[in-house]
Amino acid sequence: MDNAAFEMHEDGTHNTSSMGKMNTSSRMEKKRQWSLMSVFLVCLLACTVTTAVGVLILSLVYVYNSQPHSQVHLGLEARPLQTTVPIVQKAVDPKFQFLNHLPKSKVFEFPGGAIQWARYRNNVKDYLSVEEEAFGSSLNSQRSQMTLGTLRIKSSGLRAPHWHFNANEHGYLVQGTAWIGVVDDGGAVTTYNVTAGQVIFFPKNTLHWIKNVGNEDCFFLLFFSTHDELQTLDVDDVFFSVPEDIASRSLKPEGGINFIRTFQKQKEDQGVNLPPNLAELVINPSYVQSPDSLVWRYFYDLKGSKEYRFPGGVIQLAQYWKNASELSNHEKIFSEFLNQHQNALTLSTLRIYNNGLRQPHFHFNANEMGYVISGCAKVGIINTQGTIEFDVHIGDVVFFPTGTQHYIKSSCDEDLLFLLAFSTGDQLQTLDMDDYLQATADHILAQLFFKKQSEFKKIPKFKEDQAINLP
Template sequence: MKFSSYETTIDKFKLHSKNQRGDQAGRMQSFAVCAYLRKTICACLLMVILTLSLGVAVVILTPKIRALKEEGSVERPVEISQNVSNDIQAKYKYLNNMQKSKKFVLQGGEVQWARYRADPKDYGSKEERAFGESIHSNGAHMTASTLLIKPNGCRVPHWHFNANEHGYLATGTAWIGILDAAPFSVTSYNVTAGQVIFLPRATLHWMKCVGPENCLFILFFTTSEELVTLDVDDVFYATPKDIAAQSLKPKGGIKFINSFKQPKENQAINLPPNLNQLVHKASYTQSCALKVSRYFYNMRASKQYKYPGGIIQWARYTKDQSKMSRNEKIFAKSLNEHMDTVTMATMRIFRRGMRQPHYHFNAHTMGYVLSGSGRVGVVEKKAVNFHIKKGDVFFFPRGTHHYIRNVGKQDLFMVIAFSTNDELQTLDMNIYFKSTADFILAQLFLKKQEEFRKIPSFKEDQDINLP
């Protein structure tokens, strides 16, 4: 019995031990499961935290990364009220695509501008603003415009407070009237395509298209501030009626003045639909040549300066007037006597021709492309290259090195204005290379002195040359 009890006790102990080991294993397994769950939860929380952190970082950094990538890009969108990018400024300091600018459409025609605006919101694009601010900051004293007048349309009598006006008639036939300063008299004359007009500051003048086709004027105004203009009808309607009646003293007095009704439409370029009922007789007189020559120049018929690669014609003042006609001398004197007038020219560059690199001592340059296409290079602090086509305006500040090359299949034809009423002073690249001592060039360019003898001298001027 004792032996049996002992065995029973042993068996119970073994069973108990086994149960304990089982419970311990179970507990260890439970602990392992809990540890695994804790690790999984922690890993999930860590992933959530990392994901949130990454998302925050992306939200914060993405605009900065994008800005860095886009910095200097010409095509990235920029608000007009903000500073335009350096690349945009580099090109559009010298170029204005005027045909893309805002078109002011009126009854009798339309106007487009390449100009400075004091309020940045008045610009139509960041490119227009870059050009406007360029001519303003350089003190260019020039603003460009196109004026299209329909047949029978009239740019009504007006004057400009702060600029002389110079124009080139590209198409059509126009009749122009000017009210001279005291002793007061009207000078009127007819202008056809290829001819030049000069309208002094504050001089009352008007233009009427008298031919069967549109008149297209390329205009240059001698200011790089905002142009200030006043039309006669605006003055009349702004004047108190009793003051107008007392001044004009018409038959019927103030009753006659009250009969004028101000139209809703802007009358700057006027073409009323009932014009035939209003006008019964029109006389487009031509004043005597001596009076007309003060304001008019037949550049189309002037001397052609021919070069291997093109032709230039001038409307300008020069000190040597020995070969000028009487009318040319009168016009040149008129330009020289007025302040802030411009020298004008037409330049035709033949196919593959180039107006070679040069600069002007005493004038800013502004031009309008009438036909063809070209490549322009400008060197100020750095080189900028761009293409020009019909309707584009270009600007080169005084002293800026530049060239124009014909890259099209037809002649490149331009009208150009230079901001001087004196003789234009220009220096071409081939002239200053040939004029500089070869030992100075050798020292400058690190080439042997005799190498510069390869640059030839020419009997004819190379202002516009060919390859």
């Protein structure tokens, strides 16, 4: 049965449902559009923030780099910019590559004397100053094969028997009288006496001792053929490091190990020894001298050797000589023995009269180290950086690398006396300024200096060597 009312209601319901679906779809579309807009706005905001932060960072970096770092500090955390006091390391004068004020260095005190050093140290904290460090570093970087020490021994004092692992030792006695002992392979001992002006030589790993047998202090200048830190071992340190049973079996003393146990290690280092009760311990000591054939291997009478005289001073040498015809038998023994050892040194005294000049010169085959014994001088060094000039006085140490031209001018009323060491066991090779200019052809000098060739005839050639000259 037809029901018009029902048909009208069904149609209305259908229309209403269709309209509802349309409204829902419209709302979903609007939400979708809003979500995309939100994402876009968020991304835009993130980009803006990122750009701003980037610009800020670049600005800060620019500010930081445009100002001295010692004045501006930018921490990781937010802090106001603060001006701080800059930490400035003391600039080291270049002259301290070549100069050491040894009297200002640390004094190593012992019961029987003292030692001071001009040397390289493995630990930079062992230097007393940046100047001392500059000198030590220069010795090491130039591979100088040189270390200098001063040794003062009180009357009756003893430099304990010892040896050096990594260096030959060359000594010059400035003052006093000493008795030396050297122990060779197999226990053969050589003993001899030295006085002021004489030289001693101890090869690497050779046990030796030095005893002051005079009434005044002994003062030695000691050169060692190493640019590394010197390695030394004293006999008493060895003895107390050896286990008691090993020492007893080795020495086989009366009383055995009980005798070994009677030895007491002193609290104070006995490197330079002088017991307060020495008179009770030692009675009638003997300071004998071994045969000359043994002594002259380790000993050289520098003050009694040939003097090379110049107008302005005198040079004497304790070195190896290729031509030994002018040497005495004793000097030949020393010369040959010196040359047998690797990294041996040459020692020399240089005396310059008042206002005298050791003219500019250099050495082909050796570094040079010197100690001022008396007088004062002006020293000049000429290298690729230019000329460095400085004054030296008693106790100062100088260093001249191989091939570095240098000069020394006496500047006191008294004579200047240097003790010099050279890092060669061969005959020293030296060239003076006047010699190399005289040896160069005039036309070469004229072209070099833009002067007429005839001008160089004004430089005279003397019959007498002018290595040390006077005005």
